[in-house]
Amino acid sequence: MDEKPTPQRAAGRTATAVLVFTLCCLASSARLFMHATTPASDDVAQRSDQRFAAVKAALPATGVLGYLGESGNTGTADYYLAQYALAPLIVEHSLNHPFVIGNFPTAKPASFPPNLQLITDFGNGLLLLRNRSRDKDAK
Amino acid sequence: MVLVLPAVLCLATGYLIVALASPVLCRHFADWLLRLSLSVGFGVGGFSLVCFLSRVCGFDHLFLADLIVLAMVTVAWLCLRRRIAAADVQKTPDRDKLSPPWFHRVITASFVTVLLAALYATIRRAIAHPHGDGWDAFAIWNLHARFLFRGGSHWRDGFSALLPWSHPDYPPLLPAGIAHFWTYLGHENQLVPAALGVVFAFSTVALLISALLSLRGSTAAMLGGLTLLSTPFFVEQSAAQYADVPLSFYFLAAIALLAIYDWSSAEARNLGWLVLAGLAAGFAACTKNEGVLFALSIIFARLLAVLRRDRGWRSLLVLAISLAPALLLMIWFKHSIAPPSELFADQSALHKLAIPARYWITLKWYGKDFLRFGEWAYIPGTLLLAGLHFAAGTIAKREQKPEGGFLILALLLTLAGYFVIYLITPYDLYWHLRFSLNRLFLQLWPSAIFLFFLADPIHVTNAESVC
Numbered sequence: 001m002d003e004k005p006t007p008q009r010a011a012g013r014t015a016t017a018v019l020v021f022t023l024c025c026l027a028s029s030a031r032l033f034m035h036a037t038t039p040a041s042d043d044v045a046q047r048s049d050q051r052f053a054a055v056k057a058a059l060p061a062t063g064v065l066g067y068l069g070e071s072g073n074t075g076t077a078d079y080y081l082a083q084y085a086l087a088p089l090i091v092e093h094s095l096n097h098p099f100v101i102g103n104f105p106t107a108k109p110a111s112f113p114p115n116l117q118l119i120t121d122f123g124n125g126l127l128l129l130r131n132r133s134r135d136k137d138a139k
Numbered sequence: 140m141v142l143v144l145p146a147v148l149c150l151a152t153g154y155l156i157v158a159l160a161s162p163v164l165c166r167h168f169a170d171w172l173l174r175l176s177l178s179v180g181f182g183v184g185g186f187s188l189v190c191f192l193s194r195v196c197g198f199d200h201l202f203l204a205d206l207i208v209l210a211m212v213t214v215a216w217l218c219l220r221r222r223i224a225a226a227d228v229q230k231t232p233d234r235d236k237l238s239p240p241w242f243h244r245v246i247t248a249s250f251v252t253v254l255l256a257a258l259y260a261t262i263r264r265a266i267a268h269p270h271g272d273g274w275d276a277f278a279i280w281n282l283h284a285r286f287l288f289r290g291g292s293h294w295r296d297g298f299s300a301l302l303p304w305s306h307p308d309y310p311p312l313l314p315a316g317i318a319h320f321w322t323y324l325g326h327e328n329q330l331v332p333a334a335l336g337v338v339f340a341f342s343t344v345a346l347l348i349s350a351l352l353s354l355r356g357s358t359a360a361m362l363g364g365l366t367l368l369s370t371p372f373f374v375e376q377s378a379a380q381y382a383d384v385p386l387s388f389y390f391l392a393a394i395a396l397l398a399i400y401d402w403s404s405a406e407a408r409n410l411g412w413l414v415l416a417g418l419a420a421g422f423a424a425c426t427k428n429e430g431v432l433f434a435l436s437i438i439f440a441r442l443l444a445v446l447r448r449d450r451g452w453r454s455l456l457v458l459a460i461s462l463a464p465a466l467l468l469m470i471w472f473k474h475s476i477a478p479p480s481e482l483f484a485d486q487s488a489l490h491k492l493a494i495p496a497r498y499w500i501t502l503k504w505y506g507k508d509f510l511r512f513g514e515w516a517y518i519p520g521t522l523l524l525a526g527l528h529f530a531a532g533t534i535a536k537r538e539q540k541p542e543g544g545f546l547i548l549a550l551l552l553t554l555a556g557y558f559v560i561y562l563i564t565p566y567d568l569y570w571h572l573r574f575s576l577n578r579l580f581l582q583l584w585p586s587a588i589f590l591f592f593l594a595d596p597i598h599v600t601n602a603e604s605v606c
Contacts, residue, residue: 015242017530018362018597022249024518025369029253031516032371036263044270044277062293064301080278083302087282088290092301 044081047105052085054122055101064090066100066131068116078103098134102127142330145186145323148205153182155212156418159219160411169360172349177396177415179342180388183335184422187312188468190319194287194294201322238358250361250368254344257368261337264378269329271336271380279306280382281332283314288321300478308477310469312425313382332380339385340377343585344368346388350395351592354402359592366588370513370520372581382427383578389423390433391585392416394546397437398593400454401543413454414461421465428480429557429582431469434462436552444545481565488563497568501561504572505554512580524591531597547590550583 059065067082069075082103083091091101100116102108104125112118112129120128157177185208193204270277282305286297297314298307313335320331344364352360367373377384396416400408420437423430438459445451473480482488491497513520557579564571 014531014597015239017527018242018358019245020530021362021523021527022246022365024515024523025253025365026249028369028371028516028520029256032260032369032374033256036260044268048270048277062290062296077274080274080282080304083305084277084282084285087285088293088296090296090299090301 044084047078048081048085051105051124051126052082055126055128056086058120058122058128059086059089062088064092064097066095066097067091067093067103068095068100068112068129069093069103070106074105078105095131096134098131100129100131102129141324142320145205145320148209149182149186150178151182152185152205152209152212153178153180155209155216156181156185157415159212159216160414162409162411169349169352172345173353176342176345176349177392179338180346180385180392180422181415181418183316183339183385184312184389184418184425186319187316188425190287190322191311191315194315197292201319243357246358246361246365250365253365253368257344257374258341260374261340261378264375265333265337268378268380269333271332271378272375273379273381276332276380278304279309280313280380281317283307283309283311284317284321284332285327287311287314287318288327295476298476298478303478303481308428308473308480309382310425310427310430310472312422313385333378336377336380336384339388340373343384343388343391346391346395347585347589350391350399350589354398355592358597362597363588363592366520366524367585370515370584372512372514372577373584375514376578376581381578383581386423386426386430387582387585389419389426389430390582391589392419393423393433393437394549394586395589397441397458397546398543398589401546410454410457413457417458417461417463418465420458421462424462424465424469427582429553429579431466432556433549433553434466436556437549438462440545440549440552443548482560482563485563485565488565491563492559497562500568501558501572504561504576505558508576508580512577513584524588527597528591528595531595543590543594550586550590553583 065086067079069079069082079091079093082101086101095113095116099119102112102125104127106125108125108127115131115133116129117132118127119130122128154174157174161174186205189204189208190201193199193201198204264272268276271281283297287294290296297305298311300307316335317332320335321327324331344367347367348360348364351363373384373387393416396412396419400410400412400416403409403412416437420430420434424434438455441451441455441458445455485491509521510519515523518526557576561568561572561576
């Protein structure tokens, strides 16, 4: 037989439910507090603005550049960070441009595609290359 | 110190826009908090659009543009303030005064504890990740901000089809807001995007609390704030410098303002709330593509409600008109500046709609993420709310208004829209779901919490009382 709860019992049940809910919220919040990230070195700035400072100074402010870099997930991040540093230049992940940025943070390749000629080695795996097959576009 | 001037201008503009359209609510603290939180979002939204339109027009004097906008809003406010002040105030039920004092003390202490913990965790994360926590911060939002700030007359290069991975079709509200502050500084400072993220997050919390306080009393407000602040993913994302938390603010603003309008008695209803709701939905559309979907969902859900009741056409019209400028701006942006979205460029999109396996995979992920969303400790927040509903909601006296259904419908339509996007996505479906669904849920989470406590006000007493 269904029994309708009295207002006191109903209020007690609601209060209990709210307190359990609050405890769970506090537990979640405690974990957030304990796992608060420790300040570390600024990886993004190191891999973008600081790393590309010399390259940026040597290039025009706007225009489009090609890009040649390492493969894999880290290579993709390196490319995005190159674009982030060199904006408002457009850095397209392609060799179809008169000038191409080479970005090799771990190891410089032994050779490049034959149409690419090294113009400047900025050190630290950063290169400026010229695409000889697009020379007429450069002019 | 240089940041103080743009911050004051931004907040003043936002405050005047809010004051221009809204009457005063009966609870003083709730009214003050509601205005403050809305002012932040509306101020940043207005600031961003001023910057973006200045770039479009080639107008370089942003300070002058800000002053003109501020002067226009001030004049409008001075002219209309008598009409605004004459608007009737809202009556809200308040049963919390009849709750036992210990109950209030426990809830309040818990709320203050999680607020401090969230503040601490957010600031630590913002310091630890000055360029944002995750690729989207530097690959999309801050990159676009750099193009807008550094690019001069070449700012459109940031929305070039040569950079498809940076989502050049994404709306420019957040990047333009960052670029606006940088212009005042005269240089880039990572404090700006980091501070904007934190400010949006805590404005969302303040908006949630103040709206619930106005409509449902302090217990619902505290519990709503407690739920949002205890969601680790929300706190983490607030320092990530992504656009999902700002978007969640605008979603909540639109939903809460519509609720305030609908919950007001017939004689106290002020169309100004609808104007602000429309503006908030418009700002959402200018923040992320999902905002366009949300804005259309709001209009469609409202239209269904109006058709069902055969009244409310004027309110629908006001909502649509106040939303229209932002939507038109986004249509122009998509047509004239941004390249076509990769989501709709795929020729096989329609064919994908006919593959049942994609429905099943997406549905499974929706179910999984519903349970694990938010990265809660021990018990997911969604389950906690469901538990609270069944344990306490059956006892709490329901004060549902029929209009509430359309707000829930608007969120469900938005969720359904996300579902369709997954069905036709050109990316690997698993990859896309894995890296975005939890953020899409996050966008709707503050609004869902608001609607939960709006529909299910938790009281430990059934006694009647009025404001």
